[in-house]
Amino acid sequence: MTRIVCRQLAPTLGDLPGNHRQILRVIEEETSAGTDVLVLPELVTSGYVFETVDEVDACAITPHDPLVSEWAAAIRGGSVVILGFAERGEDGLFYNGAMLLDAGGVLATYRKAHLWDDEKRFFTPGSQPPPVVETRFGRIGFMVCYDFEFPEFPRRCALEGAELIAVPTNWPLVRRPEGERPPEWHLAQAAARVNRVVIACCDRTGTERGQQWTEGTAIFDQYGWLASAASSSAGALADAEGAEHRAEYEADLAATRDKSFNPNNDLFGDRRPELYL
Amino acid sequence: MTRIVCRQLAPTLGDLPGNHRQILRVIEEETSAGTDVLVLPELVTSGYVFETVDEVDACAITPHDPLVSEWAAAIRGGSVVILGFAERGEDGLFYNGAMLLDAGGVLATYRKAHLWDDEKRFFTPGSQPPPVVETRFGRIGFMVCYDFEFPEFPRRCALEGAELIAVPTNWPLVRRPEGERPPEWHLAQAAARVNRVVIACCDRTGTERGQQWTEGTAIFDQYGWLASAASSSAGALADAEGAEHRAEYEADLAATRDKSFNPNNDLFGDRRPELYL
Numbered sequence: 001m002t003r004i005v006c007r008q009l010a011p012t013l014g015d016l017p018g019n020h021r022q023i024l025r026v027i028e029e030e031t032s033a034g035t036d037v038l039v040l041p042e043l044v045t046s047g048y049v050f051e052t053v054d055e056v057d058a059c060a061i062t063p064h065d066p067l068v069s070e071w072a073a074a075i076r077g078g079s080v081v082i083l084g085f086a087e088r089g090e091d092g093l094f095y096n097g098a099m100l101l102d103a104g105g106v107l108a109t110y111r112k113a114h115l116w117d118d119e120k121r122f123f124t125p126g127s128q129p130p131p132v133v134e135t136r137f138g139r140i141g142f143m144v145c146y147d148f149e150f151p152e153f154p155r156r157c158a159l160e161g162a163e164l165i166a167v168p169t170n171w172p173l174v175r176r177p178e179g180e181r182p183p184e185w186h187l188a189q190a191a192a193r194v195n196r197v198v199i200a201c202c203d204r205t206g207t208e209r210g211q212q213w214t215e216g217t218a219i220f221d222q223y224g225w226l227a228s229a230a231s232s233s234a235g236a237l238a239d240a241e242g243a244e245h246r247a248e249y250e251a252d253l254a255a256t257r258d259k260s261f262n263p264n265n266d267l268f269g270d271r272r273p274e275l276y277l
Numbered sequence: 278m279t280r281i282v283c284r285q286l287a288p289t290l291g292d293l294p295g296n297h298r299q300i301l302r303v304i305e306e307e308t309s310a311g312t313d314v315l316v317l318p319e320l321v322t323s324g325y326v327f328e329t330v331d332e333v334d335a336c337a338i339t340p341h342d343p344l345v346s347e348w349a350a351a352i353r354g355g356s357v358v359i360l361g362f363a364e365r366g367e368d369g370l371f372y373n374g375a376m377l378l379d380a381g382g383v384l385a386t387y388r389k390a391h392l393w394d395d396e397k398r399f400f401t402p403g404s405q406p407p408p409v410v411e412t413r414f415g416r417i418g419f420m421v422c423y424d425f426e427f428p429e430f431p432r433r434c435a436l437e438g439a440e441l442i443a444v445p446t447n448w449p450l451v452r453r454p455e456g457e458r459p460p461e462w463h464l465a466q467a468a469a470r471v472n473r474v475v476i477a478c479c480d481r482t483g484t485e486r487g488q489q490w491t492e493g494t495a496i497f498d499q500y501g502w503l504a505s506a507a508s509s510s511a512g513a514l515a516d517a518e519g520a521e522h523r524a525e526y527e528a529d530l531a532a533t534r535d536k537s538f539n540p541n542n543d544l545f546g547d548r549r550p551e552l553y554l
Contacts, residue, residue: 113549117541129552146542149471151428152553159554177502183470186501190467193460194426224463225454264394265423272390275406276429277436 001250002137004164004198005035008217008230008245010206013047016059020045020067023083024074031079035248036137041204042084042112042145042168043096049209053094056122060088063099063109075103080135082142084168087111093124098144098168100133108133112144113153130157138163138253141197145169148201149187151194158195159268163253165191167201171214182216185226193224196259196267198251203230205245219249222256278527279414281441281475282312285494285507285522287483290324293336297322297344300360301351308356312525313414318481319361319389319422319445320373326486330371333399337365340376340386352380357412359419361445364388370401375421375445377410385410389421390430407434415440415530418474422446425478426464428471435472436545440530442468444478448491459493462503470501473536473544475528480507482522496526499533 007026011019023044030038042048045067046059061067075081080102087097087109096112096119111126112119130143130153141157141164148154148167157165171184184201192199203217217230228247259267284303288296300321307315319325322344323336338344352358357379364374364386373389373396388403389396407420407430418434418441425431425444434442448461461478469476480494494507505524536544 113552114547117539120541125549127552146547150548150553151432151467151471152548152550155428156552156554180502183466183501186463186466186470189460189463190428193463194428224460225457262394264397270391270423271427271429272402273429275390275404275433276427277433 002036002253003034004037004039004200004219004249004251005030006039006200006202006217006219006230006247008203008205008215009041009044010204011041011044011047013049013208014055014059016045016061023071027071027074027081028076031076036079037140037164037166038079038081039166039200039202040081040083040168041202042170043086044083044168044204046086047208048170049211050118050122053122056086056094060086060094062088062090063106068101068106072101072103072105075101078102078136080137080140082140082166082168084144089124094122095126096123096144098142100131100140100142102135107135110142110144112147114146114150116146132157132160132162140164140166142166142168145171148184148191151191154191154195154197154199158197162197163256164198164200164251167199169201169203171203171216173212173214182214184214184216185218188218188220189224189226192220192222194267196222197256198222198253217245217247219247221249221251279313279530280311281314281316281477281496281526281528282307283316283477283479283494283496283507283524285480285482285492286318286321287481288318288321288324290326290485291332291336293322293338300348304348304351304358305353308353313356314417314441314443315356315358316443316477316479317358317360317445318479319447320363321360321445321481323363324485325447326488327395327399330399333363333371337363337371339365339367340383345378345383349378349380349382352378355379355413357414357417359417359443359445361421366401371399372403373400373421375419377408377417377419379412384412387419387421389424391423391427393423409434409437409439417441417443419443422448425461425468428468431468431472431474431476435474439474440533441475441477441528444476446478447481448493450489450491459491461491461493462495465495465497466501466503469497469499471544473499474533475499475530477524494522494524496524498526498528
């Protein structure tokens with residue numbers, strides 16, 4: 001079994017040193033307590049609500065930054081960490097980046113390919129699909145926030161063998177009818193179910209320049225059921241006591257490899273790609 | 278506004294004349310009462326739980342069957358009906374079929390492309406994608422049950438301009454954790470939201486050879502919210518009094534054509550097909 005944890009942090013806008021210390025502390029805390037796969041939010045190094053490119057410039061880092069080495073050094077045992085960061089490209093451009101690292105360093109990086117709203121003012125969209133990384137816990141795919149609203153992306157990861165899809169996010173709070181879960185949960189539940197993969201979405205907290213967040217951090221099992229939710233604001237199964245800002249789920253990732261429903265049906269075997277656009 | 282109604286009927290296995298009378302009655306009832314788009318279940322002419330091919334043979338019809346003309350003749354005004362039927366192909370094979378008809382007759386037919394479990398013993402899978410039909414109410418795409426569990430299918434319909442996707446279904450009842458909606462609802466909510474289309478799923482009722490159904494008939498608006506649900510067994514927003522076995526929603530289908538979220542984001546414009554498999 002693989003212990004997956006999402007920590008719904010509140011980065012401080014532009015405060016790279018402070019955010020770095022928070023990341024370092026949480027990595028140490030979780031990986032020394034037996035968390036196998038730790039997922040942190042989108043742009044957890046920088047915050048989100050930028051107003052100028054200079055603000056991004058002031059806190060963007062490359063994946064080779066010494067801070068990243070400190071994170072890797074803080075990882076206990078064989079644990080794996082996925083987080084989002086404001087990336088300074090070697091081309092001088094900025095990207096809404098994400099990385100997967102273990103104690104040995106960065107195993108894969110990714111640049112958000114579908115940019116949301118004002119992100120387009122600050123970031124260049126990535127040109128590569130989401131990575132699927134072989135780890136000691138199984139194959140982990142990852143992407144960032146709005147990427148996940150394109151079902152082609154989780155599908156692609158799953159077809160490439162992902163058993164877990166980690167999604168660092170910053171979900172701006174949207175109104176929803178009473179009794180409804182956050183809209184992104186439906187997307188996650190559907191993506192988990194149609195691909196039979198575990199999905200771990202790590203949202204953020206901490207109002208920033210007036211922007212509130214869904215605080216919808218949640219982990220879904222491979223049948224699409226809500227397995228763990230961090231925050232009471234996200235409703236449904238949340239446990240207001242103790243569960244705040246942290247979701248944890250012990251997943252049987254190997255079980256996701258079996259895509260059959262019954263002797264006659266297999267989720268992937270039944271696909272008809274020749275009929276898809 | 279377009280009044281969409283799903284009627285969660287209970288066909289009788291193999292009783293084509295009886296099922297025909299039920300279909301006729303419901304078409305007359307609904308279309309004379311102002312229903313614009315009526316959706317009926319999968320295999321509503323025949324029932325579902327076949328044990329032999331002979332049973333299918335005994336009640337399969339072609340889209341040119343005189344019964345179909347009676348249905349068309351029963352449609353009042355400009356209403357449109359979508360239903361599932363056991364189809365006798367001109368090739369001598371059987372298909373899990375669906376059709377869209379109005380008072381003038383059949384406008385489009387479809388053969389289920391993704392077959393579920395024992396259906397593979399009785400039916401041949403279709404070789405065409407789901408149709409998207411221009412009607413006086415807007416563009417309507419339709420598919421059958423398990424088809425809908427492949428997100429490529431609703432995506433395809435939406436990219437081809439569907440404003441409403443109608444899904445005749447027979448959802449076998451599956452266990453779900455307390456507090457969870459039927460799994461198919463998450464898929465529908467996600468498909469509605471990522472494609473900004475209205476989705477009307479018409480399930481069936483009436484235990485057949487011991488098989489129970491989800492009775493999960495529901496209509497979802499283009500933001501993925503549950504707009505109307507037929508049966509109390511499907512949980513959440515169902516109204517046990519009066520709402521049984523019927524879902525109704527007045528949809529603004531023209532509004533689904535606007536795929537924008539904000540001046541910077543458009544659901545379809547933001548797609549990155551070059552990164553999809």
